[in-house]
Amino acid sequence: MKSLTINHLSKTYFDPYAAKHVTAVQDVSLDVPEGEFVAIVGPSGCGKTTILNMIAGFLPASGGDIIVDSRKVSGPGPDRGVVFQSHALFPWKTVLENVAFGPKMRGVGLKEREEIARDYLALAGLSHAAERYPNELSGGMQQRVGVVRALANEPAVLLMDEPFASVDAQTRMTLQEELTRIWQARRPTILFITHDVPEAVFLANRVVVLSKGRVLEEVEIDLPRPRSWDAMMDDERFKTLSARVLQLVRAA
Amino acid sequence: MSALAQVDAKPSMAWKRLRSALYFVFPLLCLVFIWEFTVRIFSVHPGVFPGVGAVLKAGAESIANGSLFLHIGASLARVLVGTILAVLVGVPLGILMGVSPGVSTILTPLFRFFSVLAGIAWIPIATLWFGYGFGAITFVIFNAVFFVVAYNTLLGVASIPPQLRNAAWSLGANRWDMLKEVLLPGALPNIVTGIRTGLGFAWRGLIAAEMIATNLGLGYMLFLARDFYRTELIVFGMIVIGILWLLIDRLVLAPLERRTIERWGLVR
Structure with missing residues (x-):
C-alpha cells in the first residue's frame, strides 16, 4: 500500500536561548491513504514543516511512529519523495540528469533512466528544457523540474514543502493547475504543506488545519475535478470551504 | 553593410582575446623599453644589470644548447608530481573534514599551524629525509598545494546547501553516491580555486627550493649563473619564471576555474 500513516508524532527540542524545552509538534496522528492528496495548512510556527521534515527523515522524531508502505520508517529514503521550497536541483546536472x-540511484541503466526522465518531463511539458542547466531556467520552471524529479523516482508518498511559495502569483496558479492535472493522471499519494488556504483547498481532497503543533480539524474537500482557477473563482462551494478553513487558521 | 555593422556592435571572441592580450603585453613592453633606455643612458655596468640584447643572447644560447629545456622540464615535473599528490591527499581529507565536524575540530588547529609553515621552511628537514633533488623539492611543492587544496575543499563542501544533500538522500543516494554525485561536484569550483592558489605559492617555493636543494631546475639555473657573475642569464631566468607562470595560470588554471564556476551559475 502506497500510503502514509503517522501515529502520535511529537517533537520537542531544547531552546538554548529560552533555556527550556519547546514542543513543536504534539501528538499528531494523520492518515494519507493510497492515491489521496492531503494538505496541511497552518500559520508559520505551527509545526507543519517540522512534521514534513520528520516524515522525510531529515529530523528525528521525539515520539510516535511514521508508517509508509506498511513499514515503519526512520531516516530519509526513496519511498518518500520530497519537493522543496527552494527547488534544490543539482546545479552541475542538466534537467534530464x-x-x-x-x-x-536505483541502479537503472543510462538509456532506460533517460527514457523515464524524458517521459516525466513530457508529462509536465518540459521536454524542451531537458539539456539545460537549472540556473538557466525561470523560478517556475525550476519548481516544475523539482516536482518531476521527485515523481520520476516513483515514491510511495510525495512530500511537498510549500513548493510554490517563492514563485509569482500567475505562475503559482499555473503550477497548481498542472499539479492537479498530474495528480489526476498518475494518482500519486501526496502530503502537501502550505500556509496558503486557497491553495490547500484548490489542490487537496482533504485539508488538515494545524495549530500550535496539534491537529485542529480536518476538512473534506469534495470539489469536482478537473479543477481550474477560472472555474473556482466563482464557485460557491470553493468559497465556502476556503472561508471555513481560513476561519480555522485564523482562530489557530 | 549590415554584416559590417554587426561586427562593429559585437566584436568576435578572437578579436576580444587578442585585444585583452595586447592590453596585457603593452605595459610589459614599456618596461622593457625603459630598462634598455636606462641601461644605455646611465651606461650601467653589465655586472650590475645587463642590457636587453645581452639577455636575449643568453636566452638564445641556453635554448640552443638545450640547457633551458632541461631546467624547465625538471621544474615542471616537480610541480606536476607535487600537485597531483597534494590533490590526491588534500581533496579526500578536505571532504572528510567538511562532512565530519569531529574530524574538522581536531584537524583545524593543525591546519592553521602547518599552513604558516608550508613552503620553504620545510627544505632543511626535507633534504635530510629525501636527500638533495627531486624528492625534497616535490615535498615542498606538495606542502604548498596540499593545505590550500584541503582547506578550499572543506569550504566547498560546507558551501553545498543542506537541501541538496537532503534531496540526494531522499532520492535514494547512499554514502558513496553522495560523495560522487553531490560532495565532489559541489566542491569542485572551490577545489579548482584551491589548486590555482596553491600552485601560485608552490611556484614561488619551487624557485627558492631549487636554489638550495638541487642541481637542476630554473631556481638552480639562476643560482648557478650568479656564481659566474652572469647577470644576463639571471635576468633571462627570472623572465622565464614569470612568463611560464603566467602561461600556466592564464592558459590552464584560469580557464578551468572559469568553466566550472560559470557553467553551473555558481558565481561567488
Whole structure:
C-alpha cells in the first residue's frame, strides 16, 4: 500500500536561548491513504514543516511512529519523495540528469533512466528544457523540474514543502493547475504543506488545519475535478470551504 | 553593410582575446623599453644589470644548447608530481573534514599551524629525509598545494546547501553516491580555486627550493649563473619564471576555474 500513516508524532527540542524545552509538534496522528492528496495548512510556527521534515527523515522524531508502505520508517529514503521550497536541483546536472537521478540511484541503466526522465518531463511539458542547466531556467520552471524529479523516482508518498511559495502569483496558479492535472493522471499519494488556504483547498481532497503543533480539524474537500482557477473563482462551494478553513487558521 | 555593422556592435571572441592580450603585453613592453633606455643612458655596468640584447643572447644560447629545456622540464615535473599528490591527499581529507565536524575540530588547529609553515621552511628537514633533488623539492611543492587544496575543499563542501544533500538522500543516494554525485561536484569550483592558489605559492617555493636543494631546475639555473657573475642569464631566468607562470595560470588554471564556476551559475 502506497500510503502514509503517522501515529502520535511529537517533537520537542531544547531552546538554548529560552533555556527550556519547546514542543513543536504534539501528538499528531494523520492518515494519507493510497492515491489521496492531503494538505496541511497552518500559520508559520505551527509545526507543519517540522512534521514534513520528520516524515522525510531529515529530523528525528521525539515520539510516535511514521508508517509508509506498511513499514515503519526512520531516516530519509526513496519511498518518500520530497519537493522543496527552494527547488534544490543539482546545479552541475542538466534537467534530464536531475530527473534521472532517482532511477540512477536505483541502479537503472543510462538509456532506460533517460527514457523515464524524458517521459516525466513530457508529462509536465518540459521536454524542451531537458539539456539545460537549472540556473538557466525561470523560478517556475525550476519548481516544475523539482516536482518531476521527485515523481520520476516513483515514491510511495510525495512530500511537498510549500513548493510554490517563492514563485509569482500567475505562475503559482499555473503550477497548481498542472499539479492537479498530474495528480489526476498518475494518482500519486501526496502530503502537501502550505500556509496558503486557497491553495490547500484548490489542490487537496482533504485539508488538515494545524495549530500550535496539534491537529485542529480536518476538512473534506469534495470539489469536482478537473479543477481550474477560472472555474473556482466563482464557485460557491470553493468559497465556502476556503472561508471555513481560513476561519480555522485564523482562530489557530 | 549590415554584416559590417554587426561586427562593429559585437566584436568576435578572437578579436576580444587578442585585444585583452595586447592590453596585457603593452605595459610589459614599456618596461622593457625603459630598462634598455636606462641601461644605455646611465651606461650601467653589465655586472650590475645587463642590457636587453645581452639577455636575449643568453636566452638564445641556453635554448640552443638545450640547457633551458632541461631546467624547465625538471621544474615542471616537480610541480606536476607535487600537485597531483597534494590533490590526491588534500581533496579526500578536505571532504572528510567538511562532512565530519569531529574530524574538522581536531584537524583545524593543525591546519592553521602547518599552513604558516608550508613552503620553504620545510627544505632543511626535507633534504635530510629525501636527500638533495627531486624528492625534497616535490615535498615542498606538495606542502604548498596540499593545505590550500584541503582547506578550499572543506569550504566547498560546507558551501553545498543542506537541501541538496537532503534531496540526494531522499532520492535514494547512499554514502558513496553522495560523495560522487553531490560532495565532489559541489566542491569542485572551490577545489579548482584551491589548486590555482596553491600552485601560485608552490611556484614561488619551487624557485627558492631549487636554489638550495638541487642541481637542476630554473631556481638552480639562476643560482648557478650568479656564481659566474652572469647577470644576463639571471635576468633571462627570472623572465622565464614569470612568463611560464603566467602561461600556466592564464592558459590552464584560469580557464578551468572559469568553466566550472560559470557553467553551473555558481558565481561567488
